Amino acid sequence: xxxxxxxxxxxxxxxxxxxxxxxxxxxxxxxxxxxxxxxxxxxxxxxxxxxxxxxxxxxxxxxxxxxxxxxxxxxxxxxxxxxxxxxxxxxxxxxxxxxxxxxxxxxxxxxxxxxxxxxxxxxxxxxxxxxxxxxxxxxxxxxxxxxxxxxxxxxxxxxxxxxxxxxxxxxxxxxxxxxxxxxxxxxxxxxxxxxxxxxxxxxxxxxxxxxxxxxxxxxxxxxxxxxxxxxxxxxxxxxxxxxxxxxxxxxxxxxxxxxxxxxxxxxxxxxxxxxxxxxxxxxxxxxxxxxxxxxxxxxxxxxxxxxxxxxxxxxxxxxxxxxxxxxxxxxxxxxxxxxxxxxxxxxxxxxxxxxxxxxxxxxxxxxxxxxxxxxxxxxxxxxxxxxxxxxxxxxxxxxxxxxxxxxxxxxxxxxxxxxxxxxxxxxxxxxxxxxxxxxxxxxxxxxxxxxxxxxxxxxxxxxxxxxxxxxxxxxxxxxxxxx
Numbered sequence: 001x002x003x004x005x006x007x008x009x010x011x012x013x014x015x016x017x018x019x020x021x022x023x024x025x026x027x028x029x030x031x032x033x034x035x036x037x038x039x040x041x042x043x044x045x046x047x048x049x050x051x052x053x054x055x056x057x058x059x060x061x062x063x064x065x066x067x068x069x070x071x072x073x074x075x076x077x078x079x080x081x082x083x084x085x086x087x088x089x090x091x092x093x094x095x096x097x098x099x100x101x102x103x104x105x106x107x108x109x110x111x112x113x114x115x116x117x118x119x120x121x122x123x124x125x126x127x128x129x130x131x132x133x134x135x136x137x138x139x140x141x142x143x144x145x146x147x148x149x150x151x152x153x154x155x156x157x158x159x160x161x162x163x164x165x166x167x168x169x170x171x172x173x174x175x176x177x178x179x180x181x182x183x184x185x186x187x188x189x190x191x192x193x194x195x196x197x198x199x200x201x202x203x204x205x206x207x208x209x210x211x212x213x214x215x216x217x218x219x220x221x222x223x224x225x226x227x228x229x230x231x232x233x234x235x236x237x238x239x240x241x242x243x244x245x246x247x248x249x250x251x252x253x254x255x256x257x258x259x260x261x262x263x264x265x266x267x268x269x270x271x272x273x274x275x276x277x278x279x280x281x282x283x284x285x286x287x288x289x290x291x292x293x294x295x296x297x298x299x300x301x302x303x304x305x306x307x308x309x310x311x312x313x314x315x316x317x318x319x320x321x322x323x324x325x326x327x328x329x330x331x332x333x334x335x336x337x338x339x340x341x342x343x344x345x346x347x348x349x350x351x352x353x354x355x356x357x358x359x360x361x362x363x364x365x366x367x368x369x370x371x372x373x374x375x376x377x378x379x380x381x382x383x384x385x386x387x388x389x390x391x392x393x394x395x396x397x398x399x400x401x402x403x404x405x406x407x408x409x410x411x412x413x414x415x416x417x418x419x420x421x422x423x424x425x426x427x428x429x430x431x432x433x434x435x436x437x438x439x440x441x442x443x444x445x446x447x448x449x450x451x452x453x454x455x456x457x458x459x460x461x462x463x464x465x466x467x468x469x470x471x472x473x474x475x476x477x478x479x480x481x482x483x
Contacts, residue, residue: 016142019044021142022036022043022146023188026148028059029055031448038450038468038472041461041463051087062433064119071114079106082113084101130181146191146192148448149177150173163175178211190245191215219248221251223252227255229422229452232455234449240452242452255465272412276412276414419445420440420444424449426479
């Protein structure tokens with residue numbers, strides 16, 4: 001039961017009845033729009049602002065039904081010049097040079113061009129005017145503007161240079177939102193901010209309070225709270241700060257937590273390629289990350305949930321799981337004959353599943369693994385590459401020559417599909433993406449958990465968000481069982 005506060009008595013509840021138009025600044029792949037869809041909220045995707053080419057294309061592939069080729073009358077150079085003038089980015093940090101754009105595959109440039117046109121993408125927030133948001137007839141439409149401005153200069157994994165107006169940092173792009181609002185003739189009725197909890201931390205609270213004051217001057221009432229994904233049916237420790245701002249004297253109460261009944265293993269693929277497993281050298285590199293966030297040290301703190309998905313890029317660092325969940329396994333002895341050992345191996349694999357861990361051992365499987373020796377007596381690593389390294393391995397020969405069993409802890413990273421599941425996305429929506437693995441990892445890590453957004457917007461619009469979230473998660477888990 002919700003507790004009453006003084007604002008409940010001072011202000012009335014917001015009861016929107018107008019057609020909704022969504023504006024997504026720093027849009028990414030459009031989790032805000034996706035949460036509307038999962039809630040069943042009719043809306044118009046009015047404008048987005050996104051400058052990173054992979055995210056521009058991701059938003060287009062997921063949300064846009066109109067796949068008309070607007071680029072067909074243009075050659076590659078003309079498209080490159082268009083994208084350069086728009087200010088697209090290839091690295092999420094700065095606009096791409098014309099030469100960098102020209103070196104990009106023509107197919108990618110054409111899709112990016114079509115995406116910008118089809119999704120009404122204004123691209124570079126620093127290069128647009130408030131009137132470009134095209135906010136008008138607010139007596140007829142309700143405008144919801146979201147802004148998940150960059151967290152690189154705030155987060156523990158980043159450089160913590162802050163977000164002050166004169167900082168010229170990526171996180172300082174928050175103040176471009178202020179500029180746009182002051183330039184508009186009419187204001188959006190609803191604003192939603194999302195960022196890492198450090199946005200209201202000691203180092204940034206002064207700037208955050210200044211931001212709230214500027215919104216109050218525009219007649220917004222602001223409501224801020226940290227929400228964690230585990231409170232909304234997703235077993236991932238992803239804590240984020242949200243602020244709802246409503247134009248006028250209205251009250252807003254954040255959604256109550258939903259009891260978490262799901263485990264990380266409920267979201268994992270049943271079969272994972274060996275390429276996702278880490279070698280000892282890679283594990284050692286992860287342990288030596290030069291960042292405030294030390295992922296392997298978090299393993300003992302939580303059970304059956306994963307700390308926030310990392311957005312670190314690279315061949316093996318992105319999208320890793322940290323989960324403290326353990327099940328025992330049968331230990332074979334030298335007296336086991338091959339057939340008996342093979343049967344018990346099969347039973348254990350079915351019981352253990354995909355990812356199991358022990359404290360201090362990170363992301364691991366623990367079980368018995370059946371491998372082969374070559375003619376020289378060396379273990380064939382093709383079928384069990386990550387498990388066959390010397391460190392921590394216990395090799396027990398079976399009675400039948402050429403076959404060995406190993407009890408070994410193994411470490412792997414999440415697959416891109418698992419990352420999207422843990423961000424609250426259905427497999428059918430994930431499968432719309434035609435991007436590289438690393439691009440999918442980055443986009444997922446930059447995103448917002450859809451179930452948290454569903455709870456926020458569901459509360460605002462008086463929708464039964466709890467059952468819709470539970471149904472969404474059950475569908476995600478059902479897809480998992482059908483891998």
